[in-house]
Amino acid sequence: MSQQQWSAVDGYFTDLLGADDETLQAAQRESDAAGLPPIAVTAHQGRLLHLLARIRGARRILEIGTLGGYSTIHLARSLPEDGRLVTLEYAPRHAEVARANIARAGLADRVEVRVGPALETLPVLEAEGGGPFDLVFIDADKDNYPHYLEWSLRLARVGAVIVLDNVVLGGAVLDGAAGGARAQGVRTTLELLAKDPRLDATAVQTVGDKGWDGFALAVITG
Template sequence: SDSDQWADVDAYFRGMLAPTDSVLAQALSANEAAGLPAHDVSAMQGKMLALLVKMTKARRVLEIGTLGGYSTIWMARALSEDGQVTTIEANPHHAEIARLNIEQAALGHRIDLRVGTALEILPSLTRPFDLIFIDADKPDNPAYLDWAMKLAQPGTIIIGDNVVRGGAVVDEGSSDPNVKGVRAFLKMISEDPRLEATAIQTVGEKGWDGFVMAVVKE
């Protein structure tokens, strides 16, 4: 089927471009053993986040939604020595697994893991962040975008994960809170004169999905 082929191609790309990485493999195993949902980004998406950190020479990264810290580790490893990822996780169990994964990755010095709901923690953060990855509960995406804009500066990149919703993102009458959240988020991005954005559909080991990426205008 198509989705098997998508996964095969992802595995081929991963084998060449991000070959076996014991730290990341260990984090994924730990997440699975602890019963976390397999909502991590794919390896190639993690590598894309890492490359964006490098391309923009980001020093301060904010992640909303740590889960087990898989994407956090990708981004933290891409930072220069003085860089830091601040990552927020609402679920204490997920955060505990993330803390262990970050410790195993020896990245504790580059990752500031905050446990609590994003809307509690975001007001305590100081701006500016250079790259902001929004990957938590989708109904609150509009509120997360408001905070991202407060914490951004010209040139900041804002990325939102999981904007396709199995294709339901086009359903303007949807009652699904995830679809409603993503649609409101996309509308806010499109209408904000400070932002320029694109959205890219993706296929691969995680099936059919996609992300929105915006930059705060200079």
């Protein structure tokens, strides 16, 4: 299969199943116009996150890595009116674009964008009693994924779902140390998922508009 075919099938699914809409497309357009990198989840991956949150009945969601808020909108749309999503973003400019997109999507009342390195904002969130979360979506700097997994275990409840994006990295996950810090961060995280008795996990490869990648999915069992 070629990239062209993967994208064509994604397009077919989008047309048929309506994975995104004008609001989500506008969020993507505004992010592009602001010069943000094109590294958001695809429409179908966003829809998958939305469905996972709905299946879980999530009332509190934590996202690490906001960018322009595209995945945030997919996730926040799953929340009940009194639900809450906290999303952590390092870059002030990204957070500014995300806040505008989230407000345009009518979700500002239930979404909070926190600016700063996540390893600094996560302890603050804990100190404030920000959890427990029902779903955590990890999609920021890959070298810190092992820390983000540990923080997820601290802040999420038993039964919570953890989704980690980009665990294939175009195959670089197989390269070990040669794959660089990002691949190494993902490998360490996958090893933690495998050996932690509190977690039941799997990883799934994906192809589509964003090429060859994949996500890991875990549930906290105890």
